Amino acid sequence: MPDLKKIGTALYAWVNERLDLEPMLKHARAKTVPVHKHTFWYYWGGISLCLFVVQVVTGILLMIYYRPGPDAYASVREITYEVHFGWLIRSLHAWAANLMVAAIFVHMFSVFFMKAYQKPREFGWWTGLALLGLCMVFGFSGYLLPMDELSFFATKVGLSIPGVIPGAEPVIAALVRAGPEVNEFTVQRFFALHVVVLPLLFIPLLAFHLFLIQKHGNALPPSERLKPEAARKSIPFFPNFALKDLAVWLIVINVLALLAAFFPWQLGPQADLLKPAPIGIHPEWYFMSQFELLKVIGRVLTGVAGELAGIGLFTVGMVLWALIPFYDTETGGGRRARRATYFGLFVLLAMAALTIYGYFDLK
Amino acid sequence: MTKPDLLAPQPPAETVPPLSRRKFVKAGMAVAGAAYAAALGYPLYRYLATPAEHADALAAVKEVTLAEADKLPRESAMLFKFAGRPALLLHHADDTWTALTAVCTHLGCTVQFDKDRKAIYCACHGGLYDPKTGANISGPPPKPLLNYKAQVLPGKVVVSRA
The missing domain is CATH 1.20.810.10 (Cytochrome Bc1 Complex; Chain C)
Structure with a gap:
């Protein structure tokens, strides 16, 4: 039987000589994952x-x-x-x-x-x-x-x-x-x-x-x-x-x-x-909150105005969400960090509530 | 050679080494891996093989009726589908008929009737077959073409497995 280990080592040496894999492997070996209660x-x-x-x-x-x-x-x-x-x-x-x-x-x-x-x-x-x-x-x-x-x-x-x-x-x-x-x-x-x-x-x-x-x-x-x-x-x-x-x-x-x-x-x-x-047709769950937002706003603000308001509100929300790294920059905590967390909680709860309400609101 | 001395003291039976935990886990993982591979591989194979299986079902066809094929002029041929694959119906100069598979036995090209050579010719690699028997007469084909039975009736030709 040929010595597979020897062949493997030789093959690796051949590739490594050409592609210089060492730094990559060194990086991979040194890589760690923090362990804590949120892992x-x-x-x-x-x-x-x-x-x-x-x-x-x-x-x-x-x-x-x-x-x-x-x-x-x-x-x-x-x-x-x-x-x-x-x-x-x-x-x-x-x-x-x-x-x-x-x-x-x-x-x-x-x-x-x-x-x-x-x-x-x-x-x-x-x-x-x-x-x-x-x-x-x-x-x-x-x-x-x-x-x-x-x-x-x-x-x-x-x-x-x-x-x-x-x-x-x-x-x-x-x-x-x-x-x-x-x-x-x-x-x-x-x-x-x-x-x-x-x-x-x-x-x-x-x-x-x-x-x-x-x-x-x-x-x-x-x-x-x-x-x-x-x-x-x-x-x-x-x-x-x-x-x-x-x-x-x-x-x-x-x-x-x-x-x-x-x-x-x-x-x-x-x-x-x-x-x-x-009857009862509705979007997939991951579009439900946006859909329901339009529906709810449409009840207050009828017609195209309501639709536009809904789309506008949603767009503003998304832009703020994307820009959060510019607002919450203090790594050590502080007022802005707390506000960002509240904003996240608000978005999460609003999306969940709109999604759940959306399923009750089908009829 | 002398007979073994059965009364001589035997060496102590070799003790079976206990199954180590590492070996057990390794074997278990191999079995689980094989089970996964089978569970993924079987549906995948069947999924991809569906059209081929349908074609196999089609290949069980025993007979096809070619409407108006009895009007085929002498010294000419027509291609038709038999069990999902091309087949050739020939009307010879002496008013006899032949039906055979049109799939060249060399590499599977579809053959044609060559009037000038009075032979069945494969354009891919120049194989020649006898138009009456399907026997391979020249070129690379290793085997003759498979014959079917052709029954000429008024208004139709019925081709069936010989």
Whole structure:
């Protein structure tokens, strides 16, 4: 038997001579993860990443049978009912999409409350927000692809909301919807957006986001920063934290498999222009708070004015959210730090309340 | 060789080393890993293989009816689908008929009837077959073309497995 270890060492030496891997490995070996009572939240970025990988794999598999354009519904029907395990692949893709958005929300709020957006990690905060935004567009465009009744109306409503902004409607009709109504051209271009344009934007951004965490390491929550250096505990990233990460991923994949197998994603009746919107139709949960905000404001301020006020309020909120690293700069705590925390709590509670209220407010 | 002395004192039986914790965990992980690989691999294989399985079901076809094929002129041929794959129906100068698979036995190209050479010709690598029997007569094909039974009836030709 050839000595595999010897071959491995020789091979490594050959590659290392050319690519100079030592500094990278040195960095990896020196990498540590802080251990404290909030360590739990460090897993959520990794969970989001794991689910993204699931999305890539199941998405490629779906593309093997999916046909955009006029055939879209028929092809998803075939995937769901005729192709072996097609229902499972489709369910995994739909469930993982939802879990990924949820994991990113948890990740974002944990970063917010740990004040991990503070110097030098501002770019991590902004790229993270951009990734979340892209995920929402992924979700919105993917939702149309089956072209069933729900996808049809969800897209119709979703595209009508920005349409109230003066001058926006003709642009949306020309560039996004491809006509006055959602049609086979809409689904074709949403497909191109979903499988080519968005990944092309998402993957480099994600790479940069992951590079930043290598560069800066995990941020310490304020309570830990107050401790003297000697009192802080940490574990090596390799292999200790990496293995824990892997164990968490295994749990996530098992939960995902159970959800997909026992609650398979449904396919509604085919989209039909001449059918009224189904009773109780509502957006996906991650769009619910925005939707409900519009609805609530619409009751006070009717018509386009209400819509515009809602969109304006939401936009201002998002801008403030993105700019928080400029406001809350004191790493040692203080009045601004406290206010930022209250702002985060307010946003979290408002979103949760609007989402929950949205589900009670359907009738 | 002398017979072994059964009464001689035997060396003490080798003690089985106790299964170490490390070995146990390693074996368990290998089993779990294999289970995961199977749980992912099986659905994936079936998912990708679906169209091929449908084609296999189609291949069970015993017979096809070619409407109006009896009007095929002499010394000519037509391609048709038999069990999802191309097949060739030939009407010869002596008013006899032949039906055979049109998939070259060399590398699977679709063959054609070559009137001038009076042979079935494969354009990919120049293989030639006898038009009446499907026997490989020249070029790279290793095997003859498979024959079907052609039954010429008024208004149709019925092709079935020979």
